[in-house]
Amino acid sequence: MSKISFIIGIVAFGLFIVGLFPCLGWLNWLNFPLALAGLIMNGIVLTKEDSKDEGVRNKALIALVLCLAALGIGPIRLFFGAGLL
Numbered sequence: 246m247s248k249i250s251f252i253i254g255i256v257a258f259g260l261f262i263v264g265l266f267p268c269l270g271w272l273n274w275l276n277f278p279l280a281l282a283g284l285i286m287n288g289i290v291l292t293k294e295d296s297k298d299e300g301v302r303n304k305a306l307i308a309l310v311l312c313l314a315a316l317g318i319g320p321i322r323l324f325f326g327a328g329l330l
Contacts, residue, residue: 247301250286254308257283261315270326273319280315283308 257280264272287309291302 246286247290247305250283250290251304251308253279253283254287254311257315258311261319264319265322270322270328273323276315276319280312280319284312284316287312 257276260272260276260279264270264276287305290305291309
């Protein structure tokens with residue numbers, strides 16, 4: 246589950262970066278559910294008892310921060326683009 250959540254975090258942040266380009270802001274609407282799912286999955290990975298491995302925790306923490314960035318800055322981009330651009 247840690248690998249899947251890490252990949253979701255990377256993909257969500259990548260889509261967020263692409264959504265920053267002009268005329269591609271609508272991509273953030275598609276990115277919200279993905280970033281939210283990644284946020285939840287990474288939170289679960291971080292709180293699991295069997296994830297004492299330092300590498301797994303570091304990957305989950307990095308992906309959690311990437312999902313938070315996509316969920317935090319994406320709405321600001323949508324606000325300035327009037328929800329479409």
